[in-house]
Amino acid sequence: MINEAARAGEVWRTRPAAERADVLDRVADALLAAADDLWPVAARETSLGEVRLRGEIARSAVQFRLFAGVLRDGGHVEAIIDHADPSATPPKPDVRRMFQPVPGVVGVFAASNFPFAFSVAGGDVASALAAGCAVVVKAHPGHPELSRRVAEVMRAALPDPDLLGLLEGFEAGKELVQHPLVSAVGFTGSLRGGKAIQALIDERPDPIPFYGELGSVNPVVVLPSALADPVGLAEGFAASLTLGVGQFCTNPGLLFVPDDADLLKAITAAVSATTGGTMLTPAICEGFESGVSRLDERLTELARGLAGSAEGAVAPRVYTADLTTFSLGLPEFAEETFGPSAIVVTYKEITDLPEVLRNLPGSLTATLHSADPVEAAPLVPELARLAGRVIWNGWPTGVAVTWAMHHGGPWPASTTPMHTSVGATAIRRWQTPVAYQDLPEPLLPLELRDDNPLGIPRRVDGALSVG
Amino acid sequence: MINEAARAGEVWRTRPAAERADVLDRVADALLAAADDLWPVAARETSLGEVRLRGEIARSAVQFRLFAGVLRDGGHVEAIIDHADPSATPPKPDVRRMFQPVPGVVGVFAASNFPFAFSVAGGDVASALAAGCAVVVKAHPGHPELSRRVAEVMRAALPDPDLLGLLEGFEAGKELVQHPLVSAVGFTGSLRGGKAIQALIDERPDPIPFYGELGSVNPVVVLPSALADPVGLAEGFAASLTLGVGQFCTNPGLLFVPDDADLLKAITAAVSATTGGTMLTPAICEGFESGVSRLDERLTELARGLAGSAEGAVAPRVYTADLTTFSLGLPEFAEETFGPSAIVVTYKEITDLPEVLRNLPGSLTATLHSADPVEAAPLVPELARLAGRVIWNGWPTGVAVTWAMHHGGPWPASTTPMHTSVGATAIRRWQTPVAYQDLPEPLLPLELRDDNPLGIPRRVDGALSVG
Numbered sequence: 020m021i022n023e024a025a026r027a028g029e030v031w032r033t034r035p036a037a038e039r040a041d042v043l044d045r046v047a048d049a050l051l052a053a054a055d056d057l058w059p060v061a062a063r064e065t066s067l068g069e070v071r072l073r074g075e076i077a078r079s080a081v082q083f084r085l086f087a088g089v090l091r092d093g094g095h096v097e098a099i100i101d102h103a104d105p106s107a108t109p110p111k112p113d114v115r116r117m118f119q120p121v122p123g124v125v126g127v128f129a130a131s132n133f134p135f136a137f138s139v140a141g142g143d144v145a146s147a148l149a150a151g152c153a154v155v156v157k158a159h160p161g162h163p164e165l166s167r168r169v170a171e172v173m174r175a176a177l178p179d180p181d182l183l184g185l186l187e188g189f190e191a192g193k194e195l196v197q198h199p200l201v202s203a204v205g206f207t208g209s210l211r212g213g214k215a216i217q218a219l220i221d222e223r224p225d226p227i228p229f230y231g232e233l234g235s236v237n238p239v240v241v242l243p244s245a246l247a248d249p250v251g252l253a254e255g256f257a258a259s260l261t262l263g264v265g266q267f268c269t270n271p272g273l274l275f276v277p278d279d280a281d282l283l284k285a286i287t288a289a290v291s292a293t294t295g296g297t298m299l300t301p302a303i304c305e306g307f308e309s310g311v312s313r314l315d316e317r318l319t320e321l322a323r324g325l326a327g328s329a330e331g332a333v334a335p336r337v338y339t340a341d342l343t344t345f346s347l348g349l350p351e352f353a354e355e356t357f358g359p360s361a362i363v364v365t366y367k368e369i370t371d372l373p374e375v376l377r378n379l380p381g382s383l384t385a386t387l388h389s390a391d392p393v394e395a396a397p398l399v400p401e402l403a404r405l406a407g408r409v410i411w412n413g414w415p416t417g418v419a420v421t422w423a424m425h426h427g428g429p430w431p432a433s434t435t436p437m438h439t440s441v442g443a444t445a446i447r448r449w450q451t452p453v454a455y456q457d458l459p460e461p462l463l464p465l466e467l468r469d470d471n472p473l474g475i476p477r478r479v480d481g482a483l484s485v486g
Numbered sequence: 487m488i489n490e491a492a493r494a495g496e497v498w499r500t501r502p503a504a505e506r507a508d509v510l511d512r513v514a515d516a517l518l519a520a521a522d523d524l525w526p527v528a529a530r531e532t533s534l535g536e537v538r539l540r541g542e543i544a545r546s547a548v549q550f551r552l553f554a555g556v557l558r559d560g561g562h563v564e565a566i567i568d569h570a571d572p573s574a575t576p577p578k579p580d581v582r583r584m585f586q587p588v589p590g591v592v593g594v595f596a597a598s599n600f601p602f603a604f605s606v607a608g609g610d611v612a613s614a615l616a617a618g619c620a621v622v623v624k625a626h627p628g629h630p631e632l633s634r635r636v637a638e639v640m641r642a643a644l645p646d647p648d649l650l651g652l653l654e655g656f657e658a659g660k661e662l663v664q665h666p667l668v669s670a671v672g673f674t675g676s677l678r679g680g681k682a683i684q685a686l687i688d689e690r691p692d693p694i695p696f697y698g699e700l701g702s703v704n705p706v707v708v709l710p711s712a713l714a715d716p717v718g719l720a721e722g723f724a725a726s727l728t729l730g731v732g733q734f735c736t737n738p739g740l741l742f743v744p745d746d747a748d749l750l751k752a753i754t755a756a757v758s759a760t761t762g763g764t765m766l767t768p769a770i771c772e773g774f775e776s777g778v779s780r781l782d783e784r785l786t787e788l789a790r791g792l793a794g795s796a797e798g799a800v801a802p803r804v805y806t807a808d809l810t811t812f813s814l815g816l817p818e819f820a821e822e823t824f825g826p827s828a829i830v831v832t833y834k835e836i837t838d839l840p841e842v843l844r845n846l847p848g849s850l851t852a853t854l855h856s857a858d859p860v861e862a863a864p865l866v867p868e869l870a871r872l873a874g875r876v877i878w879n880g881w882p883t884g885v886a887v888t889w890a891m892h893h894g895g896p897w898p899a900s901t902t903p904m905h906t907s908v909g910a911t912a913i914r915r916w917q918t919p920v921a922y923q924d925l926p927e928p929l930l931p932l933e934l935r936d937d938n939p940l941g942i943p944r945r946v947d948g949a950l951s952v953g
Contacts, residue, residue: 033867074576094950099890099910108544109884116890116909122871202896221688224817225847225897228904350691380692392926399929400500404589408921411929417576422948423566423583425921429669430692436918437695442583443566444919451903452911454875454892459859462866462878476950481889483561483943483952 020184021155024124025200027181028153032120034178035465036473040090042178043149047080047087049176050140050169057168061134064162066297066329071263075133079140081420082441086149089422089443093475093486095149095450098466100479103457112457115467118450120151121228123202124184125449126195128216129159129166130207131299132266138162139169139185142420142441143205143230148182150449155184155201157192161300197223203449206231207268207440209357210431217434230448231434232427234355235383236272237415238376238405240398242369243277244391245412252388253285256361257293259414261324261335264296265359266303268426269384269415272355275372278341278365286322286337286363293324295333295359303357304331310356311336317348321363335359342366346375353379369394373401381429381436382406384415407432407439487651488622491591492667494648495620499587501645502932503940507557509645510616514547514554516643517607517636524635528601531629533764533796538730542600546607548887549908553616556889556910560942560953562616562917565933567946570924579924582934585917587618588695590669591651592916593662595683596626596633597674598766599733605629606636606652609887609908610672610697615649617916622651622668624659628767664690670916673698674735674907676824677898684901697915698901699894701822702850703739704882705843705872707865709836710744711858712879719855720752723828724760726881728791728802731763732826733770735893736851736882739822742839745808745832753789753804753830760791762800762826770824771798777823778803784815788830802826809833813842820846836861840868848896848903849873851882874899874906 031039050057058072065072089095096117104111125147130137137143139156147154158166166185174180186195196204196219204227206216213233220226241252259271276282298304314336324335336359345352345364352362366372376398385406389395402409407428418426424442427433438448455463465472474486498506517524525539532539556562563584571578592614597604604610606623614621625633633652641647653662663671663686671694673683680700687693708719726738743749765771781803791802804827812819812831819829833839843865852873856862862878869876874895885893891909894900905915922930932939941953 077575088948092948092950094945097911101886101888101890109541109886111886111888112880114886114888114890116892116911118904119870121903122896217688217693221684226684226901227897228902392928396929399925403586403920403922407919408923409925410923411925413579413924419568419576419578419581419923421568421578421581422945423568423581423921425583425919427919429589429918430694434693435695436588437585437914439919442921444564444583447904451896452874452892452894452906453870454890454909455870456875456877456886457880458866458876458878461859462863478561478889481555481559483559483950485950485952 020186021124021195021198021200023181024153024155024184027179028124030179031153031182032151036090036093039149039151040087043083043087043145045176046173047083049172050076050080053172057165060165060168061162064165065134065299067263075135078420079135082136082142082145085420085443086145086446089446090149093466093473095446096466096475098475098477100467100477102480114454114456115463116452116454117464117466119453121202121449121451123200125152125154126201126204127154127156128192128206128208129156131159131161131303134162134165135169137207139166140173142445146445147449150446152449153182155186155195157195158185158187163187193219196220201227203228204230205440205448210234213434229434230438230440232268232440233431233434235268235428235432236353236355236380237269237382237384238273238275238379239271239386239388239415240372241274241276242387242389242394244394245388246277246279246282247390249282249285252282253289255414256286257289259416260361261293261295261359262416264298264333265335266299266357267416269418271415272361273353274361274363276363276365278367283321290322290324290335290337293335294327295324295335296327297329297332298358304333307333307356307358311360314338314360318362333358337361337363339363339365342371342375346378349378350380372398376401376405379405381432383426383428383432384408384410386410386413386415388412487653488591488662488665488667490648491620491622491651494646495591497646498620498649499618503557503560506616506618507554510550510554510612512643513640514550516639517543517547520639524632527632527635528629531632532601532766534730542602545887546602549603549609549612552887552910553612553913556913557616560933560940562913563933563942565942565944567934567944569947581921581923582930583919583921584931584933586920588669588916588918590667592619592621593668593671594621594623595659595673595675596623598626598628598770601629601632602636604674606633607640609912613912614916617913619916620649622653622662624662625652625654630654660686663687668694670695671697672907672915677701680901696901697905697907699735699907700898700901702735702895702899703820703822703847704736704849704851705740705742705846706738706853706855706882707839708741708743709854709856709861711861712855713744713746713749714857716749716752719749720756722881723753724756726883727828728760728762728826729883731765731800732802733766733824734883736885738882739828740820741828741830743830743832745834750788757789757791757802757804760802761794762791762802763794764796764799765825771800774800774823774825778827781805781827785829800825804828804830806830806832809838809842813845816845817847839865843868843872846872848899850893850895850899851875851877853877853880853882855879
């Protein structure tokens with residue numbers, strides 16, 4: 020299958036960006052058209068509900084459309100032209116650089132928690148197809164039937180069905196990572212899984228780029244000026260914590276709050292009023308139970324939600340500690356427990372926060388709640404070094420699919436912190452630059468010819484032009 | 487020393503880009519002003535001559551000035567602004583993304599073969615300082631005194647001398663790679679050295695990005711239409727092969743030629759007329775001797791240059807094989823032998839080339855000699871997948887320092903094939919993106935404020951503007 024994908028990719032990479040854009044739009048259309056058939060399959064396999072799943076199909080379609088727009092813009096190839104300068108010492112040749120798709124096939128490991136938007140129809144696949152690559156997806160075992168159905172829908176919308184391959188099973192995943200024709204791998208999953216893939220890549224004669232999102236604890240810092248509305252804060256936190264039974268990459272696992280009785284009371288009330296649910300898979304449920312049982316032994320429980328009546332449902336769980344106790348429990352207390360659990364850490368002085376924040380692992384998001392920009396200012400750079408996205412007076416769950424979005428962060432949030440898996444720049448992971456030196460005009464790609472026939476943004480002799 | 491660098495970096499990263507640009511220009515000035523003192527130290531330690539070394543100092547200065555220009559342009563932060571869209575489903579927040587310097591310190595391993603331009607005053611250091619990072623360099627043992635002198639000159643030109651640290655010795659290098667405050671590493675050297683560094687990084691609790699350039703065999707393909715001037719071709723090849731005693735990353739190690747008696751005769755004559763010289767270090771010399779002795783056993787020698795009279799000088803060595811013999815000897819025959827040695831591979835049909843090219847490891851450069859773009863056209867994409875720079879009717883040695891230059895390629899040319907160590911985009915390696923969501927205007931970096939006070943290029947709501 021990987022060989023077939025590679026063959027299909029040889030043609031796909033040569034197609035004009037505008038043609039690839041049209042194909043991505045057709046994939047988006049096909050996903051939306053199949054929504055009525057797809058969501059019930061997903062519901063059966065993931066315990067997620069109709070509203071969420073329909074929303075996620077729409078999000079998948081938006082991702083394909085975003086990359087169609089990226090391709091039509093043309094900035095993704097980052098064309099740079101430096102004309103020759105024979106008068107320079109030494110003389111400068113004509114050098115023209117652009118991104119091209121990585122050779123071979125992109126391997127993608129689908130995530131458990133977004134059966135559409137981070138799976139077969141997910142952002143990794145959309146961005147890799149956009150880049151000009153064929154993709155082979157290792158299906159997540161949590162939704163095998165859905166994976167097959169989505170692949171079928173997408174393959175029918177592609178000019179060559181072999182552009183999208185689907186593998187299942189642990190051994191198939193290993194083969195994917197080590198196949199000579201696979202030249203980059205994307206992954207969304209656990210730290211352990213990500214490390215195992217990296218080890219397999221290191222065994223290759225030619226180690227390849229690995230773009231993994233391995234876990235994130237997503238700290239939220241509430242500053243004193245935000246205490247005016249303790250109930251609003253507490254309800255926002257409880258809603259974000261329990262959204263999708265806490266199974267979001269950006270779930271808020273740490274909440275730093277002033278040692279304020281009203282707020283703690285409000286959090287206790289809000290969390291107690293939540294209802295958990297059935298987790299995506301029995302293995303994920305076991306992981307959650309084992310994570311919270313470790314916290315049970317070492318921390319005070321602040322509040323517990325209801326499990327609800329569904330089979331195997333888990334209850335949201337929130338612990339509390341003061342800043343000193345929390346610091347002494349690092350790094351364990353900052354390890355992600357995937358699911359609806361968090362630690363509320365109380366602090367006395369804002370000035371005590373930076374040191375603790377510097378001891379946290381990298382995250383996808385870091386959030387500030389404050390009514391006073393002056394109070395918050397010193398913390399913004401701290402959060403910007405800790406996480407790839409800094410959120411103001413909001414909650415981290417929810418990742419907008421836009422040009423500017425960055426969904427990445429320092430290890431273990433990302434294996435490659437300068438890359439993102441959501442947003443327009445996610446396409447960069449599946450591209451490599453090539454510079455052409457003194458190549459005759461007829462041999463240059465259209466993107467690099469002097470008259471700019473595609474009208475794309477370029478930097479020419481140091482000056483950017485919009486095309 | 488790494489702690490001191492980290493402290494200095496905390497201030498440096500907050501300085502405006504325009505201020506950092508001025509500092510880079512001062513470093514360039516200081517290097518040029520010290521050239522008379524520096525080149526003799528380098529000559530003593532590397533066996534390289536005055537003209538080459540003075541040229542290399544100028545090149546180092548050019549690199550610092552290029553990044554000063556990059557900072558003044560402001561495009562390096564890749565500012566993207568997406569305004570909120572409350573009418574979207576789900577509503578879109580305001581998201582603004584830019585690159586920031588990586589936290590902590592950048593570690594750089596200096597190269598043996600460019601005591602200035604890929605060493606303490608090299609492109610890795612220039613690009614990391616430009617990005618806003620403090621740098622600690624592990625000196626190459628081949629030129630320790632020069633490394634100290636260059637560091638001294640540069641530290642005097644920096645606002646805080648601790649922005650540039652210098653370490654010596656194998657153990658210090660290990661500590662650098664594993665230090666908790668080091669957040670990215672650049673390296674130019676051997677495959678073995680690069681793998682050792684990667685293994686040290688994998689042992690970290692937080693593996694960090696590693697940008698290594700590990701070796702390149704730089705194939706050159708001569709097509710039949712280029713045979714009109716066999717002597718010119720042969721002399722160009724011999725000159726590129728022996729430049730700097732063959733100790734360039736882009737040294738042409740494989741020359742594919744039509745099975746043409748005149749050309750082979752001309753190559754024999756041209757190579758026989760060359761003179762080698764003393765290599766950079768005794769260890770490098772030993773590596774060369776052991777590399778060519780392996781080829782001696784398996785291939786026919788086509789020509790040998792003179793060693794010359796200098797102490798420990800080596801003679802250029804060129805072997806030959808037909809395409810079949812060469813293919814059967816892969817991958818060994820495509821391993822880099824660092825120094826003035828190459829294999830001339832004769833082929834019968836152009837159409838036999840692509841398969842062999844696909845079996846070569848990644849390279850920094852790949853070169854075509856042809857007088858006929860139509861004849862060459864099918865090979866251009868083959869070379870563009872094999873190497874990061876495709877050269878037309880030239881020779882691979884010589885890397886222009888310009889905006890468009892790409893000095894990288896598939897493994898083992900680069901550990902991260904989408905990044906370059908030369909050219910304007912080399913700065914990207916030392917930056918990570920951060921997205922600010924709904925941040926109040928006064929807390930946003932100047933680069934992301936609505937009125938664009940710095941006048942930098944940005945993409946706003948999907949549309950690029952030049953600032």
